[in-house]
Amino acid sequence: MSVYNYLAKKANGDILSMQTYRGKVMLITNTASQCQFTYQYEDLQKLYAKYAAHDFEILSFPCDQFGNQNPESGAQSAAQCMGQFGVTYPIFDKVQVNGEMTHPLFNYLKHEVDAQPMSKDTMQQKLLYHRIEEQYPDYLLGHNIRWNFTKFLVDQHGKVIARFEPDASMLDIENAIQQLFA
Template sequence: MSIYNYLVKKPNGEILSMETYRGKPMLIVNTANQCRFTYQLEDLQKMYEKYGENNFVVLGFPCDQFDNQNPEDGEETTQLCKINYGVTFPIFELVQVNGETTHPLFNYLKHEVGFREFGKANMQEKMLAQAIFQIAPSFLDGRNIRWNFTKFLVDGNGKTIARFEPTDSQLDIEQVIEKIL
């Protein structure tokens, strides 16, 4: 399988093939409107603008799986992201990223690239790990996505290059993006 074999749904209900993004490096992110990491939408928009001339795209997939931090549908989420954070990159319909109803794209991404041990990188991550342990301890296990704003970097050939946790710095992410551009 390839990332280009997957279909995603736009907020208006239109089905889009990931083939649309063939040849473009992508940063695929599970987002949320009411999360303490929601400020990252501004950072993602800046990356989208900064690297857009290199065909780089950011793709946002809202997810309400983490403490109900995105109860809105895709259309409302898109509007909130645009109004509150100036987002112009594509936002899709809500998805599940863990469990039995995991969207196939995220199931694929989680198995394409390794993950690092979580909860030890910095104080913010330690605190997040404690919160996850209380809310949904299974999200800390294995390949599961631990929280909103987990990011997957895919190169222009469709190869998943890296996974970034919500607590990883924008500078570290940009360094890896620049290597593949």
């Protein structure tokens, strides 16, 4: 199995095969329009602008499983991301990333790379950990995605290389992307 075995629904309702991205490095993320990490849309757009010419794609999947932070539809989310944050990378339809209704692509991604222990070094990390612990304690276990803006780096061959938690440094993510182009 690889990431290429999956289909995804675009924000406009069209079904897209992940085969479309064969040979490209991908950063796949679950996002939300009203999250404390929403500023990352702009950071992700900067990465996309910098590396798109090198066969790099960012695939954004809105998700409303964490604190009702993306109540909009996929199409509304895409319009908001383009208008408010200048996003030009693909925004897909809204998905679930945990539980019985987990999108098959995210089920695959989260089982390919283990989650790292959550750091509690900064105030933001402590607050996020305690919110998850109080509201979604099961998300701290196993392969679950813990919050919005969890990112999966996929190489040119469809292999999941790394998982980055929402508070991961964009510099660390960019360094991992650069290694795949080396």
